[in-house]
Amino acid sequence: MKQAVITGVAGFLPDYVLTNQELETMVDTNDQWIRERTGIVERRLLKEKGKGTSDLAVPAVLELLKKTGTAPEDVDLVVCCTVTADFRFPDTGTLICHKAGLTNAYGYDLSAACSGFVYGLHAAAQYIKAGTHKKVIVVGADKMSSIMDYTNRNTCILFGDGAGVVMLEPSDDETLGLRETVLYGDGSGGAELYQLGGGSVHGTTQETLDKNMHVIEQNGRVVFKRAVKGMSSAIKKVLEKSNLAGEDIKWVVPHQANIRIIESVAGQLDFPMEKVMVTIEKYGNTTAATIPLCLRDYESQLKKGDQLILTAFGGGYTWGAIRLVWGYNS
Numbered sequence: 001m002k003q004a005v006i007t008g009v010a011g012f013l014p015d016y017v018l019t020n021q022e023l024e025t026m027v028d029t030n031d032q033w034i035r036e037r038t039g040i041v042e043r044r045l046l047k048e049k050g051k052g053t054s055d056l057a058v059p060a061v062l063e064l065l066k067k068t069g070t071a072p073e074d075v076d077l078v079v080c081c082t083v084t085a086d087f088r089f090p091d092t093g094t095l096i097c098h099k100a101g102l103t104n105a106y107g108y109d110l111s112a113a114c115s116g117f118v119y120g121l122h123a124a125a126q127y128i129k130a131g132t133h134k135k136v137i138v139v140g141a142d143k144m145s146s147i148m149d150y151t152n153r154n155t156c157i158l159f160g161d162g163a164g165v166v167m168l169e170p171s172d173d174e175t176l177g178l179r180e181t182v183l184y185g186d187g188s189g190g191a192e193l194y195q196l197g198g199g200s201v202h203g204t205t206q207e208t209l210d211k212n213m214h215v216i217e218q219n220g221r222v223v224f225k226r227a228v229k230g231m232s233s234a235i236k237k238v239l240e241k242s243n244l245a246g247e248d249i250k251w252v253v254p255h256q257a258n259i260r261i262i263e264s265v266a267g268q269l270d271f272p273m274e275k276v277m278v279t280i281e282k283y284g285n286t287t288a289a290t291i292p293l294c295l296r297d298y299e300s301q302l303k304k305g306d307q308l309i310l311t312a313f314g315g316g317y318t319w320g321a322i323r324l325v326w327g328y329n330s
């Protein structure tokens with residue numbers, strides 16, 4: 001059977017930098033608290049009017065095509081992982097295909113919040129392994145600023161906008177590519193982390209606007225604990241399924257929500273932080289984009305054959321982990 005291997009990564013961050021200092025002028029917070037409690041120093045925002053998540057994803061996709069030497073017409077599919085679609089419909093995946101000139105590709109959206117990229121990567125790998133698709137782009141992209149309440153210090157300090165993308169292709173090399181995967185969901189978590197307005201239950205009305213229902217709300221402490229537990233147990237399960245120990249893993253690529261969550265997960269598994277990819281200080285939590293942006297930022301340090309574990313936890317709740325063997329030297 002063919003293996004599904006990542007053959008390139010790329011990303012895009014908008015220019016505007018929202019610093020902790022600027023947040024101090026917006027809500028009752030301070031730089032020291034944000035750094036100590038979250039590890040975040042700044043995040044990027046897409047400020048231009050009329051631009052959405054596809055406008056974050058398209059430059060990343062174009063860069064990916066260039067880096068991998070792929071002709072736009074050779075791409076088969078775009079799996080767009082996002083909770084901030086441009087519109088309810090048309091879906092963002094289809095818009096990305098159109099805007100990036102992927103004339104023979106189709107696309108669709110996958111909504112699993114901060115776990116979107118691991119869900120999407122797993123889904124994309126099935127098309128490659130089945131032999132039905134040869135070039136699949138997995139996009140993790142979110143314009144979190146579009147659903148943020150910049151008067152709520154419980155949420156607005158955490159999130160940023162960005163896009164990360166990977167190319168997935170078949171390989172005959174049995175030793176490379178995606179290996180064991182565990183994915184989980186628990187809908188009872190919907191009570192702790194949500195954006196209620198604008199869906200089919202609470203379609204947009206004057207009442208939903210007056211009640212501020214179109215922004216993220218969360219019970220931060222509860223989510224924090226569940227995130228540590230979820231990612232740690234998912235990594236343990238993947239190690240167990242693959243018959244590997246922590247020391248066999250070269251890199252852990254965790255979803256970037258809070259440096260204290262990342263450090264707790266690493267601590268529980270005895271992973272030294274040097275093995276853990278961290279970008280949170282620069283970008284904050286970009287939801288579906290955090291993992292592919294980590295891969296992009298660390299790409300030059302990755303070597304063919306390196307063992308990686310990707311792990312995420314997010315709204316839903318959704319969570320999971322994937323072991324993969326890196327496929328190229330850059």
Ligand code: ACO
Binds near residue numbers: 029034220224285
């Ligand atoms: N600035 C300054 N002070 C603050 C802020 C702030 N932005 N927010 C809370 N505080 C204060 C509180 O009022 C409280 O003060 P008190 O002790 O006088 O009552 C104190 O700081 C501690 O508050 P906590 O809510 O306990 O702070 P905590 O350390 O839990 O940090 C945070 C809050 C950052 C939200 C954390 O719980 C967290 O990161 N949770 C995970 C949430 C998350 O990541 N959600 C994203 C989606 S899911 C995911 O990506 C995994």
